[in-house]
Every structure is written in C-alpha cells, then in structure tokens.
Amino acid sequence: MSNWDDGVKNFVKKLFGDTNEKRVKALKPYVVRANSFADAFVKLSDDELKGKTAEFKQRIDNALKDVPDVKLLADDVPKMPGQIRTMKDKALAEVLESILPEAFAVCREAGSRVLNMRHFDVQFMGGAALHFNKIAEMRTGEGKTLVATLPTYLNALAGRGAHVVTVNDYLARRDSEWMGRLYGYLGLSTGLVYSHQPDWEKATGYHLWYQPRIRFRLSARQYAQIAR
Structure with a gap:
C-alpha cells in the first residue's frame, strides 16, 4: 500500500470511523483530479495564476445566470449548512463541485508561492470533506489552518x-x-x-x-x- 493510501486511510478513520472507508472512494477522485493540474499550474506566471479567480467567478456566473430563483423548500423549514433551498442553490452546488479540483490546485500553488506551504493530498481530502459538510477532527500540527483555505477559497468564489x-x-x-x-x-x-x-x-x-x-x-x- 502506498504512503498516500496509508495517510488517507488514517485520516478517513478520524473523519468517518472504521466502518465508512468507502467514503474515501467518493473523495479520492477529487484529489486525483486536483493533482492532475499541478504540473501545468507550477508553470503559470503570478498574473496567470491570479487570473484563475476571475475565471472561476465567470464560470459560476455563467452557470447561474439563467437559473430561476425558485424555492425548493418552504421558508419555515429550518436552515442547515449546505442545504439546497432554491434552484440557484442547486446550480451553485453543482458548479462548485465541478470547479473544486481546479480551485484546490490553484489554492495549493498559491500557498506554495505566498506562504511556502504546500497542501498535502490528505489535506485535499480534508478540504473536500469540509466542502461537502463533513466534520474532520485534526490534532494540533496536522494542518487545520491550511486545510481550511481550500473550501474557504472555493466557496468565497460564489460572492456570498x-x-x-x-x-x-x-x-x-x-x-x-x-x-x-x-x-x-x-x-x-x-x-x-x-x-x-x-x-x-x-x-x-x-x-x-x-x-x-x-x-x-x-x-x-x-x-x-x-x-x-
């Protein structure tokens, strides 16, 4: 078993428990996809990398512009994190999921350049889990602060x-x-x-x-x- 699989397996046990390792299979493709951008992004100039933010925002705007703001839940239904309450919420969730691997890769490359800190694959896994409304327990020194930048950057792109x-x-x-x-x-x-x-x-x-x-x-x- 690779070091990547060992690290992810240990992280998943913290995140979901021993009986839910199958969930890592749902998250792993996002990490693999994010890693596929690494070689291309490291070659980008600062301006080109920074320009990805505007590109992502435009993709979100394009995905939402013709979507009616139709309610899917009544106003008296209690609000919950990540809840899909309108058609626009649904469309936004879909476009953010499609952008997630590339946005995470951009955030990692930016972290390397600005902070001299590079997100590890297990931190990608944690960031994806947080985006999908899971809760991860991480000890001091395991990179909570850096993990949080991934879903934070992704969700801030929506302008909300x-x-x-x-x-x-x-x-x-x-x-x-x-x-x-x-x-x-x-x-x-x-x-x-x-x-x-x-x-x-x-x-x-x-x-x-x-x-x-x-x-x-x-x-x-x-x-x-x-x-x-």
Whole structure:
C-alpha cells in the first residue's frame, strides 16, 4: 500500500470511523483530479495564476445566470449548512463541485508561492470533506489552518461570503492575517470579527471572514431572532 493510501486511510478513520472507508472512494477522485493540474499550474506566471479567480467567478456566473430563483423548500423549514433551498442553490452546488479540483490546485500553488506551504493530498481530502459538510477532527500540527483555505477559497468564489470560525480572538486575528496573504494573492479580501469590536470596524463587503466561535454563536443567535 502506498504512503498516500496509508495517510488517507488514517485520516478517513478520524473523519468517518472504521466502518465508512468507502467514503474515501467518493473523495479520492477529487484529489486525483486536483493533482492532475499541478504540473501545468507550477508553470503559470503570478498574473496567470491570479487570473484563475476571475475565471472561476465567470464560470459560476455563467452557470447561474439563467437559473430561476425558485424555492425548493418552504421558508419555515429550518436552515442547515449546505442545504439546497432554491434552484440557484442547486446550480451553485453543482458548479462548485465541478470547479473544486481546479480551485484546490490553484489554492495549493498559491500557498506554495505566498506562504511556502504546500497542501498535502490528505489535506485535499480534508478540504473536500469540509466542502461537502463533513466534520474532520485534526490534532494540533496536522494542518487545520491550511486545510481550511481550500473550501474557504472555493466557496468565497460564489460572492456570498464565507466564514471561518476558530477558537478565540487571537487565532481569528492570526489566521486572518496569515492566510489572508494567500487569499489576497488570489484577489479575495479578508475580514475579521472579534469580541468588543466597534461598529465602524465590523467586517462588511469582504469575500470571507475569520471569527472566534463565541462571536459566531452570538451572530447565529441574533440572526435566528431576526428571522423570527
């Protein structure tokens, strides 16, 4: 068995448990496809690599432009992460899935150039799992911060904003600045939400946000109250 398979097998056990290794077979093709872009992307100039973001956005716009915003679920159905509530949601999910391997490959090449950090295959696997609304348990040092850049970049392309929730204010600020270099290189802006933040400084108009989990819980609670 290859080192790749060993690493993935161990990761899948953390992610899904021993009885669900079949799920790795559903994710592995995305990793293989993402790796197929590596040789071509390493030869791109900085401007060419950065231009991939605009290309992806255009592909998303083209996929959604003629899709009616028809509801598939009633308004009183509780909202869940990744839920398909409209025809546009369905079309968006499909185009993001089609873009995923190439977008992950772009993010990895950008990470190599900007951060001197290259995503491993098992981190591709973790990023794909997160995009498909799975939860991965990873220990300190296993690359959670870098894994998160993959689905965050992909979902930010849709123009709806993407949130990265971390443990506390310190990590939210650190990661927004650290990983923000990668996002900025690819043409995306990064905001920060933290405790006791003044109104004038609150993140608005950004492609993605970093925030501590306590602020996320408060925001979600406030949103629920407003929705009611």
